Amino acid sequence: MSENDLLYTLALQHVPNIGGVTAKKMIAHCGSAEAVIKEKKQKLLKITGIGQYILSELYNKNHLKEAEKEIEFIRRNSLEVSYFQEENYPEKLKHCIDGPILLFQSGAIDLKQQHIMSIVGTRKITNNGIAFCEKLVENLAPYNPVIVSGFAYGTDITAHRAAMKHNLQTVACLAHGLNQIYPKVHKKYMVDMEKNGGFFSDFWSTDTFDKNNFLKRNRIIAGLSEATIVIESAEKGGSLVTADIANSYNRDVFAVPGRPTDSQSIGCNNLIKQQKAHMITTPFDIPYLLNWQLEDDIKPAIQKQLFVELDADEKLVYNYLKTENKKQLDVIAITCALPIYKVASMLLTMELKGVIRPLPGKLFEAI
The missing domain is CATH 1.10.150 (DNA polymerase; domain 1)
Incomplete structure (x- = not known):
């Protein structure tokens, strides 16, 4: 402009x-x-x-x-500015009604024709959470995704560092202007971050530092990405806000479950229980659920096990999906005249039986 x-x-x-x-x-x-x-x-x-x-x-x-x-x-400071009506503005963010009219960036960010994945979670990440996050990024590396997070303590910086370790592009969305870095201890990662991606912010250099800014910037983390993964979260936390925003944008949300007694798993368990997130237990769940394919992949045929037993309602849903192709949960429930809670449980059972599979956009299809 x-x-x-x-x-x-x-x-x-x-x-x-x-x-x-x-x-x-x-x-x-x-x-x-x-x-x-x-x-x-x-x-x-x-x-x-x-x-x-x-x-x-x-x-x-x-x-x-x-x-x-x-x-x-x-x-x-040689910053780049993206205007919401121009080509250099992030494509996925264009579809978010509350996306900023201007976005400021530093570094070498390139989001075109890329898988973009947000990884968020508690600042008090456990050793198990760190291990899962690092393994997740390592196993996603062949798909060359852009890893987006918030540059905060805990989950955020774990995700950024793991991305840089595997030479992946990583983008930090900041809750302040590009004239400062918070937390200051993370300043040591700035040079490598800008070589492997960079920083986004919609705050000015003159904006005051305010804790409410963190909630505001979460819409950018969610809006940039095709999906958001919550690694760990207490019962309340900013990562749950990001998950809610991602859901409002109709983006996929994933959560890592934990033991009911673990304080840093309560938020993730609740997301799964309330059907606000898909449960993931291995890094390989992400490319499967999002239907990512490697360039050299020969897509394997997914074989249904022989003589699968389906009850009457399962047969009704399976036959509907076989005829109508991809449908969302609520559409399946309405068309098949079944309660949504029952259909949700049934779909999980049918997925385990190998007769249906979930797709991006909260869709399901028969195999």
Whole structure:
């Protein structure tokens, strides 16, 4: 985008009370951020959902002055800026209604034609969690995925380090501007991170550091990726927020189960129990469930075991999927006139029997 377009888009992003959703709505109506800022207030008030409160700070000249300063910071640090309507903006994030209008990046990030996987979890990761995370990345390496996380303690930095160890591209989404690094102890990984990917943020260099920023940046972690894996989580935590956001974007979510007595497994167990995540117990579950194929793979024929016994309801679901091809759980339940909870349990049983398989997008098909 031109420097003039960047100036006005930054100015619009700087306006209090105008987030990504509202800004996109106004740009769609007016044609550009510059047109929004130069439009008469009465005309903007005719846009659905735009009121006096939202527009109260729009015409403050200070936004343009601050935007000029931020452009200088961007220039000085050779940052790349992605605009939500342009080609260099991450493709999957374009489909997220609350994605930022501008995304700032450093490093050598290339997300085109790549599998993109977010790995998140507790900052108090256990030794078992570390081992699973490292093994997961090692076994996914042949598929050359981009590993996305938040650069925090625990699960995040474990995932980033494992990705770099196996020469995979890895991207950290930050909860602050690109003028700083948190936690500071992770500064030692910055050079290698930027060689193997880099950093994304939608925060300015002047934004104050706030704990609520971490929840806000989670939408970018979830939005960049085709799927999110939760390694470990307590009953509450930021990784569960990321999982919820990923579900709202209709992305696949996976969780590693643990013993009911393990405090750092409660969150994952609940995600699985509430059917908000697929359970994974080995690293190989991911490429299978997402139907990833290696370039040199000859897709093996999946053989059903002979003489599989299905009860009447299972036969009903199997015959429906055989006829209709891929369908989501709720559609199967409605069409077959069965309770959703029963169909969910049945699908798992039928998967173990080798007669159906799950697919990306929460779909199921008969084998």
